[in-house]
Amino acid sequence: xxxVEGMQTILLLSRGNIHNPxxxxxxxxxxxxxxxxxxxxxxxxxxKSGNSELPEGIIEMPWEDAVSLQGGAIKAVILQSLYxxxxxxxxxxxxxxxxxYDKVGIIITDNEVDLWKTxxxxxxxxxxxxxxxxxxxxxxxxxxxxxxxxxRVPFGETLELILGRHLNISDTFPIRKMLxxxxxxxxxxxxxxxxxxxLERIANRRTIMVLSKPLPYDRKRLxxxxxxxxxxxxxxxxxxxxxxWERRKPWKMWDKIEYRFIMILVSWLSPVLRRFxxxxxxxxxxxxLSRHEYMTNLLRCYALVGxxxxxxxxxxxxxxxxxxxxLVRGTYNERLFADSWNAPVIYRRKNIFQxxxxxxxxxxxxxxxxxxxxxxxxxxxxxxFSKKSAG
Numbered sequence: 001x002x003x004v005e006g007m008q009t010i011l012l013l014s015r016g017n018i019h020n021p022x023x024x025x026x027x028x029x030x031x032x033x034x035x036x037x038x039x040x041x042x043x044x045x046x047x048k049s050g051n052s053e054l055p056e057g058i059i060e061m062p063w064e065d066a067v068s069l070q071g072g073a074i075k076a077v078i079l080q081s082l083y084x085x086x087x088x089x090x091x092x093x094x095x096x097x098x099x100x101y102d103k104v105g106i107i108i109t110d111n112e113v114d115l116w117k118t119x120x121x122x123x124x125x126x127x128x129x130x131x132x133x134x135x136x137x138x139x140x141x142x143x144x145x146x147x148x149x150x151x152r153v154p155f156g157e158t159l160e161l162i163l164g165r166h167l168n169i170s171d172t173f174p175i176r177k178m179l180x181x182x183x184x185x186x187x188x189x190x191x192x193x194x195x196x197x198x199l200e201r202i203a204n205r206r207t208i209m210v211l212s213k214p215l216p217y218d219r220k221r222l223x224x225x226x227x228x229x230x231x232x233x234x235x236x237x238x239x240x241x242x243x244x245w246e247r248r249k250p251w252k253m254w255d256k257i258e259y260r261f262i263m264i265l266v267s268w269l270s271p272v273l274r275r276f277x278x279x280x281x282x283x284x285x286x287x288x289l290s291r292h293e294y295m296t297n298l299l300r301c302y303a304l305v306g307x308x309x310x311x312x313x314x315x316x317x318x319x320x321x322x323x324x325x326x327l328v329r330g331t332y333n334e335r336l337f338a339d340s341w342n343a344p345v346i347y348r349r350k351n352i353f354q355x356x357x358x359x360x361x362x363x364x365x366x367x368x369x370x371x372x373x374x375x376x377x378x379x380x381x382x383x384x385f386s387k388k389s390a391g
Contacts, residue, residue: 007072007073007074007075008038008039008073008074008075009037009038009039009075009076009077009078009384009385010038010039010040010041010061010066010074010076010077010078011024011038011039011040011041011078011080012041012043012077012078012079012080012086012089012090012093013040013041013042013043013080014042014043014044014080014085014086015042015044016044017080019080019176020080021055021180022176022177022178022180022313023080023107023174023176024040024054024055024058024180025055025176025177025180025181025182026174026175026176026177026180027174027385028055028057028058028388029182030174030175030176030177030370030374031174031374031377031378032374032387032388033385033386033387033388034385034386034387034388035055035057035058035059036059036386037385037386038058038078038385039059039060039061040054040058040059040060040061041060041061041062041063041066042060042063043063043085043086043089043093044085044089055180066093066097067092067093067096067097068096068097069097070097070098071094071097071098071099071100072098073097074097074099074103075103075384076103076104076105076384077090077093077099077103077104077105078104078105078106078107078149078384079104079105079106079107080106080107081106081107081108081109081111081112082106082108082112082138082141082142083112083133083138084132084133084135084137084138087135087137087138087140087141088135088137090104090137090141091137091140091141101141101144101145101146102146104141104144104145104147105145105147105148105149105168105384106141106145106147106148106149107149107150107173107174108148108149108150108155108159108173109150109312110155110309110310110312110332110333110336111309111310113150113154113155113158113159113162113332114309114332115133115134116134116142116159116162117158117161117162119131119134120161120162125164126139126142126162126163127139127143142163146165146167146168147167147168147170148167148168148169148170149170149172149173149174149380150169150170150171150172150173151171151172151173151336151340151341152169152171152340153335153336153339153340154332154335154336154339154340155332155336156169156171168380170376170377170379170380170381171340171376171380172372172373172376172377172380173373174377175316175369175370175373176313176316177317177320178291178294178295178298178313178314178317179291179292179295180291184292188292188295188296188299189299189321192296192299193299193321196296196299196300197299200300200302203239204237204238204239205238205239205240205241206238206239206240206241206302206303206356206357207240207241207242207243207300207301207302208240208241208242208243208301208302208303208304208305208353208356209243209297209298209301209303209304209305210223210224210242210243210244210245210305211245211305211306211307211311212304212306212307212310212311212314212315213245213310213311213314214245214246214247214248214249215245215307216249216251216255217247217251217252217255217256217258217259218255219307220244221255221258222348223305223352223353224258224259224262224263225262226348226351226352226353226354227242227262227266227281227353228262228265228266229351230279230281230351230353230354231265231266231269231270231273231278231279231281232269232273232278233278234278234279234351234353234354234357235277235278235279235354236279236280236354236357236358237357238357239279239280239281239282240279240280240281240282240353240357241281241282241283241284241300242281242282242283242284242353243284243285243286243297243300243301244263244283244284244285244286245285245286246285246286246287248288263283266281266283267283270282279353279357294314295317298314298317298318298321298323299321299323301318301323302323302324302356303323303324303325303326303346303356303361304318304323304324304325304326305326305352306325306326306327306333307331307333308327308328308331308332308333308334309331309332309333310333311333312333312336315333315337316366319337319343319363319364319366319369320364320366322363322364323363324344324346324356324361324363325337325343325344325345325346325364326345326346326347326348326352326356327345327346327347328347328348329347337364341364341369343364343365343366343369344361344362344363344364346361
């Protein structure tokens with residue numbers, strides 16, 4: 001991105017985005033970004049300075065003030081993701097201020113990349129066709145923006161394929177913590193984590209979370225069937241607790257029948273079969289959770305069986321705290337962790353539950369991953385943000 005000295009960097013955000021607190025906390029607390037080196041502009045609601053949604057010390061600029069600026073007064077504009085609403089707001093901001101797109105960058109996520117790749121595969125180019133999520137405003141932004149904050153593998157290389165040109169890729173992105181408040185996070189990853197680890201050891205238990213959020217049954221069918229076979233034929237010196245998410249959207253009738261049938265059978269059979277040497281299995285179902293509840297459940301886990309796309313925040317939090325990741329080869333998440341970050345990943349061979357209780361697994365060196373991420377972040381954002389002084 002082109003940098004103009006002495007001007008202001010704008011984070012153009014949606015007030016309703018639940019990821020705002022973790023993004024802002026991560027920039028300030030994990031990447032040492034000076035709070036005074038940027039302002040937040042919410043494009044989708046009237047706002048007042050000092051809004052309680054923002055961490056202390058972060059300045060908010062009302063949308064009306066932002067669109068009244070001259071383009072030369074803007075150092076850079078950074079978007080969190082790209083979708084029709086913020087693409088339309090960016091276009092309005094550029095139209096009113098004279099902002100040029102060489103000053104714009106996007107913190108990109110796998111959701112957009114996958115969506116755009118699907119569109120590209122269907123229509124042959126991002127410009128062809130039009131959908132509810134790929135509007136003229138989104139296309140306009142993609143035609144003019146060259147700076148993307150994401151891992152080169154797999155996202156940056158996919159973006160270059162879709163857009164057909166060389167891009168300015170950061171090869172990193174803000175790796176967020178699940179709890180935005182540093183004191184809360186310190187408590188959970190300190191005393192709470194130690195207590196949970198102690199209880200899991202005393203119970204000789206391995207807890208496994210299947211997927212990081214509620215998803216359609218076809219995403220977890222393989223693991224549900226693995227659990228059934230593990231109940232009938234497996235062996236384990238550990239008790240096993242499996243965390244499944246309660247469904248939020250309708251499933252096909254046969255999916256519901258199969259899932260419920262297997263859950264009931266495992267719950268009934270395991271207490272009997274464990275007397276004959278089969279695994280002691282307990283199933284827990286997770287409803288909607290607050291960040292703190294989610295963090296507690298994640299810290300209980302020995303392993304998180306991740307999906308191929310999305311859920312990176314939960315997976316990085318698991319890896320950061322010494323938990324293990326199960327991923328499918330060739331998926332976005334597997335390529336991010338295994339190829340881009342060189343982090344250890346577990347792959348299912350025959351039955352993932354048997355493999356998780358049988359073997360000892362290597363934990364990620366997350367300090368190395370974070371150190372590399374911070375270095376790349378500051379190379380990419382040099383002159384756009386200011387770094388907090390060490391004192």
